[in-house]
Amino acid sequence: MQKIFTPKKIKISDPFFIVGNSRSGTTLLSRILKNNPAIHVLKETHFFEEYFAQISACEQLDHHHLYKMVNQMITVQRKDYYRKSEYQEYPEQADKILAEFYQANNKRFQVLIKIFFADEAKRLGKNLVGDQTPRHVFYADEILTMYPGAKIIHLVRDPRAVLYSQKKKWASGLQRGQPLFEVIRTFINYHPVTMSLLWCKAINAGRTAEKRHGTKKIRTLLFEEFVKEPKFHVSKICEFLGESFHPGMLDVTVEFSATRSQEGHRGISQEVTYQWKKGLNPAEVFLCEKIAGQLMTEMKYPLSGNRPDLFHLGLYVVWLPLHLGIAFVMNLGRMGNPIKYISKRFFQEKCR
Numbered sequence: 001m002q003k004i005f006t007p008k009k010i011k012i013s014d015p016f017f018i019v020g021n022s023r024s025g026t027t028l029l030s031r032i033l034k035n036n037p038a039i040h041v042l043k044e045t046h047f048f049e050e051y052f053a054q055i056s057a058c059e060q061l062d063h064h065h066l067y068k069m070v071n072q073m074i075t076v077q078r079k080d081y082y083r084k085s086e087y088q089e090y091p092e093q094a095d096k097i098l099a100e101f102y103q104a105n106n107k108r109f110q111v112l113i114k115i116f117f118a119d120e121a122k123r124l125g126k127n128l129v130g131d132q133t134p135r136h137v138f139y140a141d142e143i144l145t146m147y148p149g150a151k152i153i154h155l156v157r158d159p160r161a162v163l164y165s166q167k168k169k170w171a172s173g174l175q176r177g178q179p180l181f182e183v184i185r186t187f188i189n190y191h192p193v194t195m196s197l198l199w200c201k202a203i204n205a206g207r208t209a210e211k212r213h214g215t216k217k218i219r220t221l222l223f224e225e226f227v228k229e230p231k232f233h234v235s236k237i238c239e240f241l242g243e244s245f246h247p248g249m250l251d252v253t254v255e256f257s258a259t260r261s262q263e264g265h266r267g268i269s270q271e272v273t274y275q276w277k278k279g280l281n282p283a284e285v286f287l288c289e290k291i292a293g294q295l296m297t298e299m300k301y302p303l304s305g306n307r308p309d310l311f312h313l314g315l316y317v318v319w320l321p322l323h324l325g326i327a328f329v330m331n332l333g334r335m336g337n338p339i340k341y342i343s344k345r346f347f348q349e350k351c352r
Contacts, residue, residue, distance in 0.1 A: 021202045101115050153237060163276065
């Protein structure tokens with residue numbers, strides 16, 4: 001058994017969470033906030049689904065299982081979520097985190113995560129830490145139950161732009177050297193019907209949570225307004241988080257672009273707000289607006305009224321059942337509890 005390091009007590013504050021649909025600007029916002037000398041944002045953690053079993057059984061886990069779980073968390077932060085299978089041990093940091101956890105009166109999962117977050121922030125000399133996992137939009141109630149002092153930033157983006165970014169995501173991942181399985185999984189995941197439905201569910205989940213908990217806990221940020229006036233909106237987010245705005249926060253390099261057209265450029269581009277007009281075919285736009293149209297109108301996204309081309313429309317209809325089956329199998333490893341995963345997305349509130 002590894003020797004347990006006993007650290008000095010550190011103050012652990014509740015984290016903040018950046019949530020929303022995948023490809024809605026959560027990564028861009030996290031990179032901007034990380035430029036603040038007081039703020040650190042972790043890479044995607046997926047705690048609420050991938051660690052589903054540990055959440056309820058953390059107090060019963062022995063040192064061996066806790067040690068492996070903490071090292072898995074650190075592996076994701078040092079490498080990438082898509083390289084989580086490349087498990088590596090970090091004995092000094094893992095022992096430090098677990099020693100703090102063992103000293104705590106409460107041995108619940110949220111306490112361990114809070115200690116992990118705080119340790120990551122302290123390692124970089126930061127005093128506020130956030131989690132940037134888009135799918136945590138479905139877990140706002142759980143987040144605020146576990147961390148009453150937490151704050152949530154909900155990113156919303158035009159669903160057609162989300163579809164276009166999702167459509168190109170696999171090619172971007174391939175160029176970046178992501179594992180082949182992840183590239184294939186991302187390719188299979190794209191379908192205009194499921195992407196549009198997921199957009200609706202995520203938007204409704206975020207709006208419902210904001211209505212229930214109030215704007216002092218959850219703040220919605222429209223991506224299009226954010227990139228149009230970044231200084232104004234980032235200042236407001238900093239104020240929401242209780243930190244000061246620094247002009248240098250906006251000096252970011254474009255990364256993880258779906259098209260790679262702006263990759264490596266500095267600054268915040270508005271080009272990404274309208275690329276979907278050339279990148280989606282009429283059937284994709286039609287299906288998206290048919291499914292999400294009412295909600296888009298409520299969110300002030302004007303409808304194009306595109307008529308579909310029958311070839312692509314028929315192709316998407318025929319492909320849909322096969323797409324659902326293959327996507328389910330390829331995403332099993334990311335679901336935690338499959339029943340809860342699916343019910344959170346498709347069997348709660350209807351898309352309005």
